[in-house]
Amino acid sequence: MGKSQPRFNLPLPFILLLASSLGCIGITIGFLEIGYTIIFQNLYYIPIVLACFFYLRKGFLFSCILSLIYFSLMIIYTRDMNIALEAGIRVIIFVGVAGVVTYLSEVIRKSQDNLNRVSSFQEKIIENASVWVMAVDINGIVHLWNTAAELISGYQKEEVLGEKTIWKSMHPDPKTGEMIMHTILNAISSGTELKSFETPIQAKNGDKRIISWNIKELPEIKDEDKKYLAIGIDITEKVESRRELKKSRERWAEIFSKSLNPIALYQAVDDGADFVFTDINPALERVEKLPKEEVVGRKITEIFPGAREVGLLDILKRVYKTGNPEHPEPSFYKDDRIEGWRNNMIYQLSTGELVATYEDVTDRVRAEALIKEQHDYLESLISIANVPILTWNTALEVTRINHACEALIGRPYEEVLGKTLMTFAPADHADRIMELLQSTVTGKRLENVEMDVAKKDGTIRSVLWSTATLFSRDEKPVAVIAQGRDITEEKRLSQENEAALAQIQKNMAQLAILNDEMRNPLTIIMGHVEMNMDEEQTQFIFEQIQRIDDIVTNLDIRWMKSEKVLNAMRKYYHLQVPGTEMREETSMKTG
Known part of the structure; x- marks a missing residue:
C-alpha cells in the first residue's frame, strides 16, 4: 500500500x-x-x-x-x-x-x-470538590455531575448527564421518591433555598447513604429551562454516629434511672475544694431517703457531712486532679441521719463531672464478719481438737491438717501440704489404703475404718477413720474431710488383756483338774482306812479327809464364780479368750 x-x-x-x-x-x-x-x-x-x-x-x-x-x-x-x-x-x-x-x-x-x-x-473546584455537586433543570435532567457525585453514588457521568432516570435508581421506593420531589418542588415554587435537606439514597452497589442537600436556583438563561444547583454532603457516618450517640444517651439514661445502686454526679467547685451535686438517680433517693430537689445544686459536705471524715472528699479530689478512677475498700459512714457500710466506685467523665456509684453493703459486711467469726471459730476448733483431722482434694493431695494430725504423722503442716496421702500409707498396706481413700473422692463415706498410718520415724499407728465428702453446687466432689482416732494403745492393752485372761483360763482349767485328782486319792484312802483301821482312827482320818474335801469344794465354788466373771468380761468388754469358744457354746446349750 x-x-x-x-x-x-x-x-x-x-x-x-x-x-x-x-x-x-x-x-x-x-x-x-x-x-x-x-x-x-x-x-x-x-x-x-x-x-x-x-x-x-x-x-x-x-x-x-x-x-x-x-x-x-x-x-x-x-x-x-x-x-x-x-x-x-x-x-x-x-x-x-x-x-x-x-x-x-x-x-x-x-x-x-x-x-x-x-x-x-x-x-476544577466543582469537579474535585469533596461534596456532591450537580445541576439539574426543572424536568430533572442532569447537566452537571462531579467526581464526588460519582464516588458517593457509584454512577459515572456518562450514565447520568442528559438523563433523568437516575432518580428512580437512587430512590427505588416510589413513596420515598415522591416525598423527596414534593418537598423540593414546594421549596422551588416558593423561591426559597432548600438547606440541610436530608434524604436517603441507594448507591449503585446497593449501599444505603444519607445525603444532606442545599438546593438553590441558578440565574436564568434565556431560552433555557430553569436550572438548580444541588450540593450534597454524605452524612451517613455522621447520622450513624448521631444514632449511636442517641442510643448511648438513652442507654445511659436507662441505666442511670433503673440502676439498683445509687449514682451521683458531681461538679467541682472552688478548684476541687468541694463538689456540688448535678444529678442523682432514683436509687439514691430511695436508699438515702432524700428527694432529688433537695440534693441537686448543693454541696456534698452539706448533704453528707461525714464525707470528709470517711475520706470520700479526698478521693473525689484525687480523681478530679488525676482523672484516674478509684475503687476504695468499703468504708463505714455515719452522720446524724444515717450510718452504714458503703462500697464506692468513683470516676471522671469527659465533661469533667465526677460519677460516684456506690452500694450499701452493710448487710454484706455484717454477714461476712459473722462468717469470718464462725470460720475462725471452726478453724480454732479444728486446730485445738484432740483427734486428728485432715482434708484432701480429688487428687488425694493434703490441703489441711490440725495439730493433732501433725502429732499423729510426726510431720509439720508445711511439710505435708500438697503431698499425696501415699506419704502416710505403710508400704505393706498401701494398695488397700489408697483404694479406700480413692473411693472417698467419689462420695463414699467411711465409718470407723481402720487404716494404719506411717509416722516420719517409721513407727506404725493404728487409726480408725471416718470421712465425709464435700460437694460443689453442681454436685461435684471437691474435697474430703477425715477425722481419726488413734487406737494403737487400745489395741496393745486389748492384746495384753486377752493374754492375761488366757493365762487365767489356763490356770483355772489346771485347778479344775487338780480338784478332781485330789478327790480320787481321798476316796481310796477312805476305803483303805475303813478296812484296816479301828473306828477311832477311822473317825479321825475321815474328819481330816472331810476337811480336805471341803477345801476342794470351796475351790470348785470359786472356780465357778471365776468362770462367770470371765464370761461377763467377754460379754461386756468384747474380749475373746483363746480356747473358751467351745466351752461357751456348751454352757449355752446346757443352760
Missing part, C-alpha cells in the same frame, strides 16, 4: 482571511485596469478586521502589509500624486483601524482568557 496523501485542515478564519485578501487585491487590480480608483477600497476593511480580530498582532502586521500592497497598486496603476496622497491617507486609516481592532481584540481575548481561566478554575 502506498503512503496516504497528507491532509491539510485549514481553520475557517484563515480561509476567510485568505479569500477576502485575494479578493480585495483582485478587485483592486480589476478596477484600476478599467480606470476606477474609488469605492473598492472599503473592501479592505474586511480582511483587516478578520486578520486583527483572529490573529491580533500578527493580523495587524498582515494588515499593514495588505495596506502597502493596496498603496503600491495605486501608485503603479495611476502614477498620480493626488491619488497617491489619497491612497496614503487610506493606508493610514487602514493601519489605524487595524490598530484599534487589534487592541480591542486583545482586550476581548484577555477578558475571554480570564473568563476561561476562571471558568476552568471553577470547573
Whole structure:
C-alpha cells in the first residue's frame, strides 16, 4: 500500500482571511485596469478586521502589509500624486483601524482568557470538590455531575448527564421518591433555598447513604429551562454516629434511672475544694431517703457531712486532679441521719463531672464478719481438737491438717501440704489404703475404718477413720474431710488383756483338774482306812479327809464364780479368750 496523501485542515478564519485578501487585491487590480480608483477600497476593511480580530498582532502586521500592497497598486496603476496622497491617507486609516481592532481584540481575548481561566478554575473546584455537586433543570435532567457525585453514588457521568432516570435508581421506593420531589418542588415554587435537606439514597452497589442537600436556583438563561444547583454532603457516618450517640444517651439514661445502686454526679467547685451535686438517680433517693430537689445544686459536705471524715472528699479530689478512677475498700459512714457500710466506685467523665456509684453493703459486711467469726471459730476448733483431722482434694493431695494430725504423722503442716496421702500409707498396706481413700473422692463415706498410718520415724499407728465428702453446687466432689482416732494403745492393752485372761483360763482349767485328782486319792484312802483301821482312827482320818474335801469344794465354788466373771468380761468388754469358744457354746446349750 502506498503512503496516504497528507491532509491539510485549514481553520475557517484563515480561509476567510485568505479569500477576502485575494479578493480585495483582485478587485483592486480589476478596477484600476478599467480606470476606477474609488469605492473598492472599503473592501479592505474586511480582511483587516478578520486578520486583527483572529490573529491580533500578527493580523495587524498582515494588515499593514495588505495596506502597502493596496498603496503600491495605486501608485503603479495611476502614477498620480493626488491619488497617491489619497491612497496614503487610506493606508493610514487602514493601519489605524487595524490598530484599534487589534487592541480591542486583545482586550476581548484577555477578558475571554480570564473568563476561561476562571471558568476552568471553577470547573476544577466543582469537579474535585469533596461534596456532591450537580445541576439539574426543572424536568430533572442532569447537566452537571462531579467526581464526588460519582464516588458517593457509584454512577459515572456518562450514565447520568442528559438523563433523568437516575432518580428512580437512587430512590427505588416510589413513596420515598415522591416525598423527596414534593418537598423540593414546594421549596422551588416558593423561591426559597432548600438547606440541610436530608434524604436517603441507594448507591449503585446497593449501599444505603444519607445525603444532606442545599438546593438553590441558578440565574436564568434565556431560552433555557430553569436550572438548580444541588450540593450534597454524605452524612451517613455522621447520622450513624448521631444514632449511636442517641442510643448511648438513652442507654445511659436507662441505666442511670433503673440502676439498683445509687449514682451521683458531681461538679467541682472552688478548684476541687468541694463538689456540688448535678444529678442523682432514683436509687439514691430511695436508699438515702432524700428527694432529688433537695440534693441537686448543693454541696456534698452539706448533704453528707461525714464525707470528709470517711475520706470520700479526698478521693473525689484525687480523681478530679488525676482523672484516674478509684475503687476504695468499703468504708463505714455515719452522720446524724444515717450510718452504714458503703462500697464506692468513683470516676471522671469527659465533661469533667465526677460519677460516684456506690452500694450499701452493710448487710454484706455484717454477714461476712459473722462468717469470718464462725470460720475462725471452726478453724480454732479444728486446730485445738484432740483427734486428728485432715482434708484432701480429688487428687488425694493434703490441703489441711490440725495439730493433732501433725502429732499423729510426726510431720509439720508445711511439710505435708500438697503431698499425696501415699506419704502416710505403710508400704505393706498401701494398695488397700489408697483404694479406700480413692473411693472417698467419689462420695463414699467411711465409718470407723481402720487404716494404719506411717509416722516420719517409721513407727506404725493404728487409726480408725471416718470421712465425709464435700460437694460443689453442681454436685461435684471437691474435697474430703477425715477425722481419726488413734487406737494403737487400745489395741496393745486389748492384746495384753486377752493374754492375761488366757493365762487365767489356763490356770483355772489346771485347778479344775487338780480338784478332781485330789478327790480320787481321798476316796481310796477312805476305803483303805475303813478296812484296816479301828473306828477311832477311822473317825479321825475321815474328819481330816472331810476337811480336805471341803477345801476342794470351796475351790470348785470359786472356780465357778471365776468362770462367770470371765464370761461377763467377754460379754461386756468384747474380749475373746483363746480356747473358751467351745466351752461357751456348751454352757449355752446346757443352760
